[in-house]
Amino acid sequence: MNYFADAVAWLFDPTNYVGSNAIGNRVLEHLGFTLLTLVFASVIAIPLGFFIGHTGRGRGLAVGTAGAFRSIPTLGLLTLVALSVGIGLTAPYAALTVLAIPPILAGAYTGFEAIDRATIDAARAVGMSAGQIVRKVELPLSLPLLMGGLRSATLQIVATATLAAYVADIGLGRFLFTGLKNLDYAQMLGGSILVILLALLLEGIFTVLQKLVVPRGVAAGRPTDIWAGFTKLAR
Amino acid sequence: MIEFHSVTKRFPDGTLAVEDFSLVLPSRKTTVFVGTSGSGKTTLLRMINRMVDPTSGSIDIDGADIGTLAPVKLRRGIGYVMQNSGLLPHRRVIDNVATVPMLQGTPKKKAREDALQLLDTVGLDRSLANRYPSQLSGGQQQRVGVARGLAVNPNILLMDEPFGAVDPIVRAELQQELLRLQRELGKTVVFVTHDIDEAFLLGDQVVILRTGGLIAQVGSPAEILANPADDFVAAFVGADRGKRVLHLESHSDGDVLVDADGRLAGVLAGGTSPSAAAGAQTATEETAAPEVKAGPFAESGAPAQGGDPR
Ligand SMILES: Nc1ncnc2c1ncn2[C@@H]1O[C@H](COP(=O)(O)OP(=O)(O)O)[C@@H](O)[C@H]1O
Numbered sequence A: 001m002n003y004f005a006d007a008v009a010w011l012f013d014p015t016n017y018v019g020s021n022a023i024g025n026r027v028l029e030h031l032g033f034t035l036l037t038l039v040f041a042s043v044i045a046i047p048l049g050f051f052i053g054h055t056g057r058g059r060g061l062a063v064g065t066a067g068a069f070r071s072i073p074t075l076g077l078l079t080l081v082a083l084s085v086g087i088g089l090t091a092p093y094a095a096l097t098v099l100a101i102p103p104i105l106a107g108a109y110t111g112f113e114a115i116d117r118a119t120i121d122a123a124r125a126v127g128m129s130a131g132q133i134v135r136k137v138e139l140p141l142s143l144p145l146l147m148g149g150l151r152s153a154t155l156q157i158v159a160t161a162t163l164a165a166y167v168a169d170i171g172l173g174r175f176l177f178t179g180l181k182n183l184d185y186a187q188m189l190g191g192s193i194l195v196i197l198l199a200l201l202l203e204g205i206f207t208v209l210q211k212l213v214v215p216r217g218v219a220a221g222r223p224t225d226i227w228a229g230f231t232k233l234a235r
Numbered sequence B: 001m002i003e004f005h006s007v008t009k010r011f012p013d014g015t016l017a018v019e020d021f022s023l024v025l026p027s028r029k030t031t032v033f034v035g036t037s038g039s040g041k042t043t044l045l046r047m048i049n050r051m052v053d054p055t056s057g058s059i060d061i062d063g064a065d066i067g068t069l070a071p072v073k074l075r076r077g078i079g080y081v082m083q084n085s086g087l088l089p090h091r092r093v094i095d096n097v098a099t100v101p102m103l104q105g106t107p108k109k110k111a112r113e114d115a116l117q118l119l120d121t122v123g124l125d126r127s128l129a130n131r132y133p134s135q136l137s138g139g140q141q142q143r144v145g146v147a148r149g150l151a152v153n154p155n156i157l158l159m160d161e162p163f164g165a166v167d168p169i170v171r172a173e174l175q176q177e178l179l180r181l182q183r184e185l186g187k188t189v190v191f192v193t194h195d196i197d198e199a200f201l202l203g204d205q206v207v208i209l210r211t212g213g214l215i216a217q218v219g220s221p222a223e224i225l226a227n228p229a230d231d232f233v234a235a236f237v238g239a240d241r242g243k244r245v246l247h248l249e250s251h252s253d254g255d256v257l258v259d260a261d262g263r264l265a266g267v268l269a270g271g272t273s274p275s276a277a278a279g280a281q282t283a284t285e286e287t288a289a290p291e292v293k294a295g296p297f298a299e300s301g302a303p304a305q306g307g308d309p310r
């Protein structure tokens, strides 16, 4: 309990809230890093997932690639990229984007896949154009699973973003690495607590978001596990 | 009027679903395609709104070759009702019905008012308008499906086994509704079913199909029943098994019509027989009904085996 008390004391020490290494500053950096990575990964994974879901093409490739991406050790990738592009922000953004792509891709893709083909067929038969089917049928119906993918990606990024501090001066990871170097366990534990709190906060936000995007009328009996459909296909 | 001119459909995998099909479907009448599963009924139906394009041949609607029309626009002018309603699960009943008119630019308010009227037309209570499809029974969903099909006031209504997934009582109800609707609205209905009784009940023109979309016989229900073209048709309509050959049987409870297997087929219009009312006769005594062909048991005079229904 001693370490914990020290960590709490560290968290409430006003001197830790000033300067470039201020806690508030680091929290914002961490959050910004997380969200930007999420945007990068989404820009790649969502259109790709929708394309696969809508056309049914490239499914095997996507499942395989996503599976491979999932098994890449992030720290290894981070080190590798940092060795080639140097110290700085590029390496952590690249490494974590790679980490975040599989769940978002899976969410976007399984979201489409989970829609009853008969619903889409009927929409076409009554005279919806391809664009209208995507916008008015496929998007709203796939949103809950996509949101699940974003949630899962966000939680992975926010936790793993601590590693960004390994090669760049950014985020809550600074406290962990500085604390480790100086054997300052209060700072290390304090930093960890902040990461956990941030993760819980984002989790809470996504819980609400996910509820909001489930179309009423389909709320009951919908699959929410984005990997369920994905791993089934991979087998 | 819908005309098929030597229409053939071969799917990319090589399946020949429809071969050299030619037929005229008269306006304001109900044409029923009936056949076993895989006989090409759905393919024929879906070629009318270009959900499927023929490999060769052409289809005309009122003299215009639909191959030259834009599919989306064509479909918006044709009502389509399918087996499991195909409603959008994330839209309320009323919005499902209003979907296509709104796509065509009808203002939301007007489209919804019209949708409410359509619920009346198909015999649905307006209180269901704000429900989601998952909150309706199967029969109610099909009614919504019909309302949606009618929403653009199309001349043509395509129905693909629309009552196939509901229980027999609801099905009978929906069939009667459709007959009523058809009397009131006079659409050109194209109806697909595998149920010959449904085909005879609803169809002005019945098309019996063999595998490959080959026409086994076309005609009114009466023509087909009276003169099955061949053994295949006879078997399909049940004439060979004596299913269509009925005779009258008197029970103490009243008169019933029984088929050649002794299965209960129905009752004659006009109520109970005097003999039953008097209660003086034996429990089962048979008289051959004059207007139906006599079954084997009618001549023998012996009590029908299994004369007791089920
Ligand atoms: N999209 C398709 N691709 C390949 N074959 C198909 C397709 N749709 C239907 N078929 C085949 O065409 C034949 C007729 O099918 P269908 O028109 O659905 O019959 P029905 O509605 O009478 O059951 C069947 O053998 C079916 O397997």
Ligand SMILES: [Mg+2]
Pocket (backbone or CB within 6 Å): B041, B042, B043
């Ligand atoms: Mg069919």
